[in-house]
Amino acid sequence: MAVDGETMLIKDASIVEGGRLCRDVNIAIDGGRIAGIGPGIKDESGDGEVIDGRGKLAIPGLVNAHTHLAMTLFRGYADDMELMPWLSEKIWPLEAKLTAEDVRWGTKLGCLEMIRSGITCYNDMYYFMDETAEATKEMGLRAFLAEVVFDMRPDQIEGVEPFVRRWKNDDLIVPAVGPHAVYTCSEETLLKTKEIAEEHDLLLHIHLSETRSEVESFEKSSGKSPVEYLDSIGFLSDRVVAAHCTWLSPKDVSIIAERGVSVAHCSISNHKLASGIAPLDRLQEAGARICLGTDGASSNNSLNLFQEMKTTAIAQKCAHSRPDLFAAGEVWRMATENAYIAFRLDMGLRAGAIADLSLIDLKKPWFCPLADDNIVSHLVYSAQGGVDTTIVGGRVLMRDGVIPGEVVILDRAQEQFNDLLAR
């Protein structure tokens, strides 16, 4: 397998350009970046690996804008419950027993699923972030990682800067700062996280206005909506990635758009927990940047942006009684280009961009019939996985459906889950 610095040529693949299918394209990869893309492009070194792209569609990497990856270990552990009993009877007691080793295997398990569905980069907030960082590097994915900060756990904010220093110059791991939410962090904590983020030029990852009751009780005690409050203390900017944003007033929507905040919309999680349907129509009208996240596998229960794209599009159409809204191309942008801007990633299928991409097998029923102008529709509405090759930073993580070591990881994750339950 090629590693950073090695060269590689994907030959005769198809790509999407301007929403249309473009066939017989070569993609040369060198030094972890796309060296050239187009018909007839060659591997300049002449001795790189050649990947046969015939019958395959190359897509740029999808970005999972909000998750808690280690919680993949809790997949299916507790479903179909009201939010508070779910948290207090199931999730929190399990998290209280959580070890670094659990996080390590939960992370690796989550990486497997993302590699299989074309996610090359994810944005995480959780505990034991050094373990998550190491496991992610071993799997070869790119990640924005933030140790979650709560007032209840005052030690955590102390750990943020050391974590940032440890990972600041890594090629795959980008440290971020993760104040949990306005109802779990004081103003002092929020401002401190903002200060750290500005000092090191990092993203701020926060949960924002996820549930109605959370927003109502915050308003009752503070007289402001969570968004208004964050704006009033100067927290909001284009370095903020705000997960959920389900319950927003028209004023909140304007603030988010004006401040350049990136919204990480989590359609499946919001539906499964019955949190509500985010006003993506108003956010989009106001010009806000919308990205897509899976949230944790404990409330999804998948880590798959193909599912997320389809659910987002159809749920928004239905909520606004407008089948013409949220067309496939717009939703595809949320999983790709919008996220590249939000996360400041030099990504996309073009020369010079980092080589984070996947190949999808087009010889599947869900891609048939194929026309020049229906490829984005197929990606959003009918693709059922089928990603067979995933490359991050020029390194092949999965080839023809095979991820080296997958079965060992599945077995270890299973053991770790059994051990956690027995603890």
Added chain:
Amino acid sequence: MAVDGETMLIKDASIVEGGRLCRDVNIAIDGGRIAGIGPGIKDESGDGEVIDGRGKLAIPGLVNAHTHLAMTLFRGYADDMELMPWLSEKIWPLEAKLTAEDVRWGTKLGCLEMIRSGITCYNDMYYFMDETAEATKEMGLRAFLAEVVFDMRPDQIEGVEPFVRRWKNDDLIVPAVGPHAVYTCSEETLLKTKEIAEEHDLLLHIHLSETRSEVESFEKSSGKSPVEYLDSIGFLSDRVVAAHCTWLSPKDVSIIAERGVSVAHCSISNHKLASGIAPLDRLQEAGARICLGTDGASSNNSLNLFQEMKTTAIAQKCAHSRPDLFAAGEVWRMATENAYIAFRLDMGLRAGAIADLSLIDLKKPWFCPLADDNIVSHLVYSAQGGVDTTIVGGRVLMRDGVIPGEVVILDRAQEQFNDLLAR
């Protein structure tokens, strides 16, 4: 490959029993039926084919309770449009040019996708039903087929009885009677279809209360809701499979439950066309039988009941602000047991039942971690296809992910679509 009458033994598979994972089970198949199931069950003939079930989950066949399979040829042809322009500018002009050959390849294409997602039986209403029947038989699936009946096309009702006589004794094809809807069929037509269905003891397949405007305009002209009207003419009974049922009054819900009508709920299609969210909570409370359908691939754009189960569960939770409603087990039942009752199918993983089942590879990230009590959650919320073997009536249609002849069908369907567009 085994055919009807041959024997087969699936060894050491897992199954779901009472919602729990049950390991090391053998399933003996003989004469198209399950001859025995349990630990230590043997192939009595001693010379049947043996399928290694280790690491696999056997599930009974899923039933797609409402589709228009030949429309798989229109997948991605027109999306993101308002309903009327979608129909009048895109779908109807294409259908006006439709030939039996289009239907043949659209049907085969649709069968491929269903075989890959564990659907062993589907309920269809469309044109050129003899072609659909033949193509379905060649693919080996089970189907309930009804030539659609409209008043606009008076020849069609004349064709119903001949079609019924041609297919009445087939082992895979079950003829049904398909009056399109209350707004396209006169009372005379509806009563005639009912009479034919009763005479031959067949199911009646009809679209019912799909969109708000359809229900409102029907009420305006007739003074009754479509459900009240059908009940007033004596149309409703447990032989009726009513697709959609999105817009129902409380009285409609009671009538549907009392008459034993089976509802074919199409969550993804209803969302994508922005038709609305069906009141499954009230239907369920009233004791109505709910099954799941994909509708046609022109409005879905998939034919996958795993997607349908997840979307149904999470959309209903969100619509009723109750994450505890529509638990995985209930939704699983809609795709299986409820449908077996609705379609009078002697199905399920038990001795004597018809051998319609699939094997799913459990060694995938989305089934990890696996516990005895989370298997149904995984099937509903996290399974991403992964069906690798599908058996109908004891005949293996897909083995280890391979459907013989698949690529030829994909190529032919593509050619047929190109030809249709050029016509």
